[in-house]
């Protein structure tokens with residue numbers, strides 16, 4: 001590829017066993033190319049660690065005809081899950097900042113270490129480019145104290161930075177801005193609920209462009225029922241299992257993160273298959289679905305009350321964008337609360353931003369595809385003033 005004047009950002013999202021990347025063109029907002037490497041470090045995989053994965057990703061980019069040294073690469077944007085108290089803006093990474101980031105790993109042991117590893121390797125492979133971290137917690141940094149504070153011992157909470165941080169912030173911000181654009185008003189004038197329903201799931205309440213509540217907390221475990229995560233449980237469950245079942249804290253944490261949620265209840269986490277299991281009379285799948293929907297409705301009700309007045313409610317992410325049954329059941333019978341879904345619009349196939357509420361629904365209900373990579377790329381360009 002010859003040198004050109006275009007501006008692109010390579011966005012890297014390194015998870016515990018996966019690494020996804022996209023090369024975003026800032027002019028068009030489109031991904032020039034992208035890909036992912038799964039099952040990193042798993043026994044069956046030929047990719048042993050994130051360094052190998054990133055080298056493989058770079059080789060894939062080269063195969064796709066991308067020369068990272070001459071394609072107009074402005075920055076590498078790294079998605080980092082937990083920013084703790086210290087990081088809540090896009091942050092230019094140097095050795096000192098990375099050392100600080102590493103200290104946060106205790107707060108997010110499942111999520112931050114792979115991101116830090118990805119950052120280190122990417123800096124080694126692309127030493128002359130700006131590397132920028134964009135945090136999933138950033139959007140929720142300014143949650144009101146009443147919503148960010150857990151009612152636990154104040155001194156302990158301060159000492160150990162225990163608060164509700166919130167996650168999926170890049171998505172909640174991007175989708176709420178897109179929703180405002182869709183209904184033709186500035187985000188600052190609207191009260192919104194955003195439901196990000198993917199493998200991980202979270203809800204947020206946003207008043208005039210500022211988040212006022214969100215369902216995830218100190219970690220991405222709190223809140224809605226997810227693919228493999230429990231969401232809300234009585235914290236008493238943890239001490240009870242520790243004492244009565246003799247389970248270690250690590251084991252309990254892993255159970256709540258990896259063996260719970262839809263998977264824990266039904267042995268399936270993909271909604272497409274869950275629906276066919278329900279159709280064929282699988283009682284466990286039915287219960288898992290009902291628990292998921294019940295929890296979701298509870299949060300919607302809570303956020304309608306927190307906001308007092310709501311203008312727009314938006315579904316996003318894999319389930320929110322694609323699963324009409326989930327959207328129907330999440331909002332059924334809420335006419336008196338101001339939500340009337342148009343069944344035909346909801347069931348209509350099609351991607352892109354769309355309205356699914358009836359014309360006379362006081363609250364506008366939308367489906368909007370999220371695009372965290374584009375939001376991260378724009379954050380990088382914004383930080384560099386380009």
Ligand code: ADP
Pocket residue numbers: 197198199200227269270271272317318319322323
């Ligand atoms: P992640 O949190 O991994 O980014 P996604 O936002 O991509 O997750 O969502 C993945 C989930 O979306 C899948 O596990 C599946 O349950 C759901 N999903 C994807 N496509 C469809 C579809 N066409 N119909 C119903 N559910 C879908």
